[in-house]
Amino acid sequence: MAGDEETPPALILHHLPNFKLSIFALLRSKYTVLDPLDDPPHPSFPELSNAARLMLCAGPTPVTAAVLDRYPALECVVGSSAGINHFDVAACRSRRIRITCAGDSFSDDVADYAVGLAIDVLRRVSAADRFVRAGSWPVRREYGLGSKVSGKRVGIVGLGSIGSRIAKRFESFGCSIAYTSTKKKPNIPYTFHANAARLASNTDILIVCCALTDETRHLINTEVMATLGNSGIIVNVGRGALVDEKALVEMLVSGEIGGAGLDVFEHEPRVPRELFALDNVVLSPHHAVLTPDSLGAIEDLLLANIEAFFSNQPLKAEVQLEFAS
Amino acid sequence: MAGDEETPPALILHHLPNFKLSIFALLRSKYTVLDPLDDPPHPSFPELSNAARLMLCAGPTPVTAAVLDRYPALECVVGSSAGINHFDVAACRSRRIRITCAGDSFSDDVADYAVGLAIDVLRRVSAADRFVRAGSWPVRREYGLGSKVSGKRVGIVGLGSIGSRIAKRFESFGCSIAYTSTKKKPNIPYTFHANAARLASNTDILIVCCALTDETRHLINTEVMATLGNSGIIVNVGRGALVDEKALVEMLVSGEIGGAGLDVFEHEPRVPRELFALDNVVLSPHHAVLTPDSLGAIEDLLLANIEAFFSNQPLKAEVQLEFAS
Structure with a gap:
């Protein structure tokens, strides 16, 4: 199906089993969502994940070099946190993978x-x-x-x-x-x-x-x-x-x-x-960021960044990684 | 002793047994303090309280008409609270007794x-x-x-x-x-x-x-x-x-x-x-007003008002009672 213009673009969903966002359902209706935790897995997971250009990292799920290595075509990770200490930033930088974060939503x-x-x-x-x-x-x-x-x-x-x-x-x-x-x-x-x-x-x-x-x-x-x-x-x-x-x-x-x-x-x-x-x-149990209002704002931001990426528009709240030229 | 210029002026201390302020000791060094809760009572309590012109009401202790009746010469009650709902304001007004409160100390x-x-x-x-x-x-x-x-x-x-x-x-x-x-x-x-x-x-x-x-x-x-x-x-x-x-x-x-x-x-x-x-x-146990800092400020205010009263100076944080003329 790769190359078929009718196929929605593929994105990797990277999250812990107990961390879900309410936009996940909406994403599945608009994109080909590849979630390694899906059981059964997506029938074309190996080839689609090989070609996937975007990852949504939901919550503080670690994005290590090993995780990145699974997705050779990755160009961008859309993150949902204010901090990016769960990212291997050096690995992203060396592969020129762009990162977005929650910006000032929280x-x-x-x-x-x-x-x-x-x-x-x-x-x-x-x-x-x-x-x-x-x-x-x-x-x-x-x-x-x-x-x-x-x-x-x-x-x-x-x-x-x-x-x-x-x-x-x-x-x-x-x-x-x-x-x-x-x-x-x-x-x-x-x-x-x-x-x-x-x-x-x-x-x-x-x-x-x-x-x-x-x-x-x-x-x-x-x-x-x-x-x-x-x-x-x-x-x-x-x-x-x-x-x-x-x-x-x-x-x-x-x-x-x-x-x-x-x-x-x-x-x-x-x-x-x-x-x-x-x-x-x-x-307090790490809840300073969490209100229904800010969760709504962050989900709007994630959606907007995913759409912007696939239509070559500027990303919001992008982390400035200063890629080596 | 009444009329003796060496005698410090008398003031009534009106408070509940468990409500004490740290200025009480200082007051006793500067004034003739008449505390109805003292045991033994001040030896001249009856005559001195008959002539006392000032009462310090510490805390939200009720100042009823019956309390006021015990002190026929009373001219002023210096209060330590922001509110004055514990005062019988009508009784004070009819006897032209002035009231001060905590003002904005708290x-x-x-x-x-x-x-x-x-x-x-x-x-x-x-x-x-x-x-x-x-x-x-x-x-x-x-x-x-x-x-x-x-x-x-x-x-x-x-x-x-x-x-x-x-x-x-x-x-x-x-x-x-x-x-x-x-x-x-x-x-x-x-x-x-x-x-x-x-x-x-x-x-x-x-x-x-x-x-x-x-x-x-x-x-x-x-x-x-x-x-x-x-x-x-x-x-x-x-x-x-x-x-x-x-x-x-x-x-x-x-x-x-x-x-x-x-x-x-x-x-x-x-x-x-x-x-x-x-x-x-x-x-919360009615503690919004209470910090060491504001207790200090209110004690300063109480002292200043007592001194002002006895030297015929203007009172601070006086409640406007609109006495009938």
Whole structure:
């Protein structure tokens, strides 16, 4: 059937068994979908996948060099995540495979959630809810005071699409904003610090929202957290491995840092059990990005990029890979 | 001793046994403090309290006509709360007793907390924390999606010191702001609605933060909540009785309204147990006002007002009682 003008173009669907998007059905009506998890497999899977030019990577499913090797004609991977740390970017670059990501589809949701986690940790909202649900209010009447949010110094690690939105929100609380980033950004009114430790030493609320790369892995280490100190809190809505989790847990347990709001962890869905006993910690199952609204927006973006690719139109939210010429 | 210029002026300390402020000790060093709860009582309590011109009312301790009758020379009650619903205002007015309140000492904290509760309810932060702490993440992996905060329509009941601060914060989330109030406020860019039902019909997040008076008791009734509907949520940081709590609980249980973040209740510290089973509800023990920072600010204000009164200086945060001339 290859070459038949009536045949819809083929695309590879790359996802984990438990990760499905509602557009999968729509895609099957418009394209020849090749899903290696299909049982039975597509009758022409071997030849079609050999010729397939596009892959849809749904969720944080690893796109390794070995995965890419299965599809010799691949030209583009359309991704559904904000981050691309699950991609072997070097392998994509060497094969000149283009990558798109979620762009800023999730940015508002993540920024909202980061602010919610910060208020929750400082003002102990989840702990208050636990206190009331346990029936403790009429009995003990006392409840640990939290800490004020307004006027605090917010330090943002990674002032991109998400970080800028977090900054804007905290400004309305009368908070001062500083950031660290690979380099100082032009025309930004916030204070720049050259590294995370310097930022932490001038920060009450440290928000971690940069991309995870080899350079940023464990960027928030013991030294940075010690500098933040016991009146500071950490909010991580980026990736778990941006923070040295073992050190984080130790310093939370010992009280060397003041608290943490964590949506991401190093070995998800595993969460260090020591954290379960702490009232100055808010734990969340990597859901900062997820609302029905943003899922709708991302599915629209995925569809638009798939259509754009097959009609030779520009892609949206394409990752700039700087292919060697 | 009365009339002796060396005797520090007398003030009445009016508080519940379990409500103490750290300035009490300082007051005792500067004034003749008459505390009816002292055991043994002040040796000159009867005559000094007969002549006392000032009362410090600490916390939401009721100041009834009967309480006022015990102090015939009273000219002023310095209060520590933002609200004055625990005062018999008519009795104060008829005796021309001046009242001061917390003014805006707590406003930032309450506004911060209101925003935190709204994010928490919509994005299910406390429920997420419960989910993770219960160890459910690795087992179920699924977790109900919340609802987006950014861009929602926020309706504020009572656009005073607290309400305006809540509005400012939600603007930074790209939310539209509307309000209801006793009358339309001049030079305010937000949409005015003449009553709570009209506001609710144009609102996703209904924030209740007005004063509790005879007119506002059960202002948020079944009709208002039905208009808000099952995609709307209520955040109450005002007083429990502003909302018909029985109806609220029924409509939360039946799903007629979408959720609630409640810092206040009609019969505190009693919280309706039906709420304990709900994941779209966040419960808090009347702590929106309380941070160490705002406690410090309010104690400074109380001291300043007591000193101002005894030196015939203007009072701060005085409630305008419109005494009959």
